[in-house]
Amino acid sequence: MSRNNPMGLRHAPALTVALMLGPVLAGLLGTLAPAFGYFPALGRSGFSLDPFRQLADWPGLGAAMRLSVTTGLAATALSLGLTALILAAWHGTRGFRWMERALSPLLSVPHAAAAFGIAFLIAPSGWIARALSPWATGWNTPPDLLILQDPWGIAMTLGLVVKELPFLLLMSLAALPQLRPQDSLRVAQSLDYGRVRGWMLTVFPRLYGLIRLPVYAVLAYSMTVVDVAIILGPNTPPPLSVQIVRWMNDPDLQLRLPAAAAALVQLGLVAAALLLWRGAEAAIARAGQRLAGLGARGTGDRPWQLAALGAAGLSVLLVLLGLAGLGLWSVAGFWRFPDALPDAITLNTWMRHGGGALPVLATTLLVALWATAIALILTLACLEAERRLGLRMGRLGSLMLYLPLLVPQIAFLPGLQTLALITGADLSLTSVVLAHTVFVIPYVFLSLGDPYRRMDPRFDRVAAALGATDRRSFWHLRLPLMLGPVLTAAAIGIAVSVGQYLPTLLIGAGRIQTLTTEAVALAAGGNRRIIGIYALLQTGTVIAGFALALILPRLIWARRRDMRGAV
């Protein structure tokens, strides 16, 4: 087995883990020091608990922490609940294939773009109110209603759910085939169980075991998101993560100390919420067992199916109409409330700002392609090491894959910035690419790992029997067969990279400008026309990646029918 195995392959798993975890751990250390009062550049070289005392003195702390927890838990529970409901009510039907087709593209809409779109839809001066005014509502000026930025974080939760629902749904779809859900459902239905209850009792518990880590990632992300919270979330006070960014940005440099302390508190909150979730898992499992033991058949499926259809339809409508609204803004002349459409259509905004967006688009693509290429090579090397050398990652390994997704960005990126400076690694495209790679690797690995491991090993055995070396069988057999999944993983990697805000801003010193950093900087000005341009470019870039992943295999394997489908 040792023939033709490059030495690099043996080290690939260690290298991958180091590349992902190194920056996270180093960044955490860089946050830990100022949180305990150590910040030599500000003349603070002793250790103390003052930053935490200062944090405790902030009157908004309780509300900010509560918001982080409630919006995070609500968004995660809703996304997971709706995912389960949609699958239970529709999986395996023809209607489901339509829902899947409608929901999957939502995954490619960057969070910030989706949030902007929703903000324009549901605001009191938004598109829905415009469409109904004044004929139905009597409003000639928008009503003074607190819909966006509500203190309970409802709008923000909604914005998170429409993005996390498709993510969990696709994660579930990837895991479902190995559970053979149709068999379980058939048995349950032959015992007279309704479709929804039968699915929930026989399939969901096993499915949950497989998507547990993605669910945890959604929880950690929702609790600490910054861009969506800025656009849709409350400000009096904001969720803790937004307040940390504000302190980091305050002209009073001393506030960086409580900011670091707050970052540690945020980290603790995420850990506590994960433990709470873990506890709830056990409670729900017990309740489920009791329900199964009761033997009630739960045959009324119709209302559940309608509810699931409604939730899926609403998510799709919110995002697509929101994007359409932004697109319309980008070509709008003056557009007064309550007009449902602008006075005039003009290309002025695109002419003035479209040209300036091109170099930004080029940088965005350059960073995304490099980060994705590195992630793909490392992932393939790890998977090959697993196949050829039996270096399996195990439970610990897959937990490590998720670590960059579970540790809040806000907790380690500022520290990482300092570290990048000390090693002189800043200011270059390279370091931004490496920072993006930290977040791209997990997604590429998760996307590619399963199809790669599922490929029938007998192909390799046949190839070996015919005298092919491992290397030859990788290049001439595995890679061509895996073209679809590899391209899909690449498209996901590009989508993740395009959406990164904090890593680009902090590690690139603002010199590396991508569509996302540019959009957030412009968002400060609130000009919907320009936000529209950048939101469309952002979304278009990601969609182009997914479209290529779908089309390329069909072109390349035009004469080989069974190899055309992307997995």
Added chain:
Amino acid sequence: MIRWLAAALPLISTPLWADPDPADWEAVLDAAQGQTVYWNAWGGSTTTNDFIAWAGARIAEDHGVTLEHVKLSDTADAVSRVLAEKTAGKGSGGAVDLIWINGANFAAMKENGLLYGPWAESLPNWGLVDVAGKPAVINDFTVPTDGLESPWAMAQVVFYYDTARLPEPPKTMRALGDWLADHPGRFTYPQPPDFLGATFMKQALYGMIDDPAVLQQPVDQVDYATLTAPLWAFMDELTPNLWRSGRAYPQTGPRQIQMMADGEIDLAISFSPGEASTAIANGELPDTVRSFVMDGGTIGNASFVAIPYNANAKAGAMVLANFLLSPEAQARAQDPNVLGYGTVLAMDKLADADRARFDTLELGIATLSPADLGPALPEPHPSWMTRIEKDWTDRYGVAQ
């Protein structure tokens, strides 16, 4: 290996000559040739972004200096950057060459030794600056600039309103409060710590203090609690009548343009007398919008550019700062179709041809003439801003 390289790097990148001396302008121009200047400037306004792009094209043409606009969502991002570099001991070759700055950000950088200089008063175009008529160009929120930053634009508080919905705007803070009580929800201000929100508070304070001279002193040297008691009483009454009952606020000044166009508010505060005219020209506001100043005058200040102590392209940054002071750049910035910013130059110091650049400018439809604008009130000491922001946050920022 990396560590070794990092240690060696300063040795390699430290220039053999000392920092450029602005008194020897020819040498500065020579050193600047071929440099790339990273100007960290707020990127939230497309009109300023366009102006900066134009300035870049001009200095590339004249002096071979390349300008890269690092678009910030907050000026403090650049301050953080320089601070992080200082933390890491990166004393040269820094990422930031020039910062658009004033007020508390300048005070913080000056106090922490993060600025290069003095250099500003040695620039060739410094002689054209109206130091006598516009004292704010050497006193940034009362903090002496000491040549550490160079002014490039004057700003003054104005309010803009839509005459289609509000024919007679309130001209005093008290009148504003009464009007809002009758029309709840039709006014708000950017949420502090946004500078414009804090400015609204300072503007209100000016009308409620008998002797405004105390505002020039640091807050810890005056009876802050007594002096600001009327302000907070006023704010307590105002807040429930604000847009969204004061439970949500716009996060920046330009956001108010969209809100007025959407019909959510009838009145807004701005720090740029030309902002409303420029927005009308861009189809972002209806042409029924006009601006006004409060009785008793409004606060004015200057915008500056400063060079961090460890900037990589100091010579190029000075060339840019000097170009921003040129009559050509100043006249363009004052053009309401471009920026609508006030000039920092003294008209009587200009050559006739240069003065003509300003005389031919037409004010925008919603822009007040200098006479209508009136004299600017000086900015209070920066400690007022910091303290008022903190108190605002404690009172209204976490109230839900």
